[in-house]
Amino acid sequence: MAAADVGRRLADQIRRAGPITFAEFHGAAVDAFFGEGRGAGRAGRDFITSPEVGSLFGTLVARALDEAWRRLADPDPFVLVDAGGGRGRLLADVLRARPACSRALRAVLVERSPALRDEARAVLDLEPAAVALGPFARDALDEPAEPILRSGPVVTALRDLPAVALTGVVAANELLDNLAVRLVERRDGGWAEVRVALAHDDSRFEELLVEAPADLAGVADELAGDAVVRHGDRLPIPAAAGHWLAHVATTLPRGELWIIDYADETAGLLSRGPNGPSGWLRTYRSHGRGTSPLDAPGEQDVTCDVALPWLRRAAARAGFTVQHETTQADWLRGLGLDELVGAGRQRWDAGAHRGDLEAIRGRSTALEGAALTDPAGLGAHHVMLLGRGEGRGPARPPAG
Ligand SMILES: C[S@@+](CC[C@H](N)C(=O)[O-])C[C@H]1O[C@@H](n2cnc3c(N)ncnc32)[C@H](O)[C@@H]1O
Structure with missing residues (x-):
């Protein structure tokens, strides 16, 4: 509407x-x-998210994806759902990083906005939804169809979470803070x-x-x-997130759910309150703060920090176990952010006087690293890694 x-x-x-x-x-x-x-992006849009900072976030998420694939014993097909994936930046960067699981990968952008799903076509080679989890083949007419192995990556976009059971990862970057x-x-x-x-x-x-x-x-x-x-x-009571978690649980009998978002403990929510610059209920438009959440519905983003004790309890009820909780800065460092940033800085130092493309890319990686780990910004996002089903190896240990 x-x-x-x-x-x-x-x-x-x-x-x-x-x-x-x-x-x-x-x-x-x-x-x-x-x-x-409307939504995430730079000029002409409304706010910045980690995938919109640049490709470094997706490069590191691709590493996390390979770790999950191995924990799940290298399944094929292996599904990555980017839930509330906006205009597809994260999936595009993950695919560009060519993770080891690529040949098994089915990447699914789940995005409610038809306009954003359409925009994702600019960065993703989208297959029709009907073949999202394919291709399949059968040896004989009376045999069940089996997925053809090593046929990935297959990429598609859907409005809602797939209705079939999958093995893989559901990633939700800044989705839950938008759920009612x-x-x-x-x-x-x-x-x-x-x-x-x-x-x-x-x-x-x-x-x-x-x-x-x-x-x-x-x-x-x-x-x-x-x-x-x-x-x-x-206090905010996540109403829609409860339904969403239950849906993820039916889609994902075996796999991992990664939630990366603005979130806080109850004491923090109470002491900050909903309003003001540090409040947990905020509005954004055109890269600035908006006005009251009740003003001009549809013309500003309305976002609310996720109540962590609620999330832990709701996830447990949906059959998930918390494998690890950390900040985005520590999660990304554990995935090798510092080495990539260090290499980027070296390329910039070596080529700055020439100003060539390689040097400029190096500087950009260093700047992205700073933005993604900024303790007063994206670096403070809460990362909750959850698992469900049998046959998972140990979760990533805390960084450091
Ligand atoms: C804050 S944006 C984040 C976009 C992207 N994940 C990123 O990090 O740039 C939240 C996105 O979630 C989408 N969204 C909200 N509710 C949704 C739902 N129930 N299912 C799928 N997408 C949803 C919105 O349309 C929006 O694109």
């Missing part, structure tokens, strides 16, 4: 059926925003839910606090745990 229409549709819905949950508003606003092809959340606020020792209503003169959306339904209050209590929660404190 176009950004211009989403505000009207939400207003109609509220007039007809009363205030809606923040998650309903959030989901519609995010879908409309990305649906128009419900909001709760501590009131008189209990929980209120933040709903979205219309102002009396219909001119804008505004918050309305109602008593939280018992199931939502239960999730809020669980997330609050032992933390000190004061009157007026708020």
